[in-house]
Amino acid sequence: MPRLSSSLVALLGCCLVLGVTTPLASAQMSLANPPPGANDFSCRPSAAHPDPVVLVHGLGATMGENWGYLSPLLAARGYCVFALTYGSDPRFPFAGGVIPIQQSAPELGAFVDRVLAATKAAKVDLVGHSEGTFMPEYWLKYLGGASKVNRYIAMTPLYQGTNLLGLAMLRDFGQSLGVSPLLLNLVGGFCGSCSQFLAGSEMVKALNQGGPAVAGVQYTTIPTRYDELVVPYTSGILNAPNATNHILQDVCPNDFSEHVAEAFDPVVAQIVFNALDPAHARAVSCAGLPPLLAPAPTGGAGASAPSRTGGAGHRGARRHRSQRRRHSHRRSTRSTRARRVARAG
Template identity: 30%
Template sequence: MNRTLVATAVAAAGTLLALQTSVPAQASSSSSFTPTSNPVLFVHGYTGDGNNWNTMAGRFQNDGWPSSHLDQWTYDWHQSNATTAQQLSAEVDRLLSATGATKVDIVSHSMGGLSSRYFLKNLGGGDKVDAWVSLGGPNHGTDSANSCFDTSCTEMRIGSSFLASLNSGDETPGAPRYATWWSPCDTVINPDSSVALSGAANTKTACLSHTGLLSDATVYAQVRDMINS
């Protein structure tokens, strides 16, 4: 009988200790989201979808962003980036209306940087976007696009008429804050220098794969701090 009581007491003490150690960890976490933080619209790349952002969006949510302010948008990646930009414009309006915000932040991966830049440059997006981020974007083309033939992919080829028009004049027009991240180990974007834009804050990452840019904790923290500044 005494042994049973002792065992029960030990188990109860262990449970209490677990509860006590977990509470401070939750209580000590601070939210990065503030009343001035914008909703984030994620734009995936070629062959992707909104689920590509699950890790990053989850980190934003852990840092205080409500799910209503995290839009993991999916579009038809086969179509022209100009067509996607028009649909993106409508999605931005929907997100602004749903959240009551006046501006959004756009975080793009790979080809998603092209349609979102087109939106900013040609469709009045500069008035609706505070910060724009490109992770591994083929902003000046990539030789990887030589082996695929969807309209969107041919637009990513080095020297394409789409990129020539997009990059003509000011590469970072209007009021939005622009930032890019590129990896020296990204074998999809060739050359590496394709990512950087004149007028943007261009950051070299650690040795990450093209998709690794989406899940790296350091890249996330840098992106979060940039759009939230």
């Protein structure tokens, strides 16, 4: 059973990738602190931007970690911006999104109701990342949220779940051996939502009943081919008349952002701006992105974005850039050797 154990450990690591890096002493502060530009409940939407924007973080993150980049940009553009940390477990007070989806979704609903009451707006626009593209679907479909949402922008979405590290197949194999309930119960003791992201789970089936896109909501999805957590990345593509899909590398081929990095990507931010205000959409600029050679795309669900100042996700982004540089160096070295061989011949 060594492969079974290593995959289980990997799942737990992915589920809590951000939380384990947050000092316990600052846990409650981290959960409660909004990102810059967010949660001014005296904000009144303008005629140009009549819908408040609600930011929904990913698995293991908090609102401050996930939205430190995008939130102030939206506020500077005149939006009323709001964010929440949902789904935290008192036993692990350092991360959000770890309780079952059915319990997190009402928290989002209560927060949206508070935003609508404070701003006097009729609807909100949602911007979600990772689990923030998955959990709200339950609220939209089963808890009456669809009537309160106009636009929904999804970064690294996973509507069909993930087969991260082959865990969905491993679960199915385990069911034939009668061990899956034991494994899922063990994982659920740390992260009640983690097993719900696996392709073929009961939650994935529920969200896809009748199709994942809910009528009346305008969807914009932003998958990345380099997503190492949503596997395959095409799990985030919506085939629906009320959905527009922007695969990141189709917009900017030289953008190698993976799962975490999307929350801090200027190209993604431009796509979000255009989706929120399509009447004033601008051409997306790819200028300033490093012209590096990328490693082979992978594909993967769950962990979410920390701030640029620290955390496991930040270190992962640095490792990703380092891998790209090494890959580029190896290509250059091979080309040099080939030229030498050609001259010698």
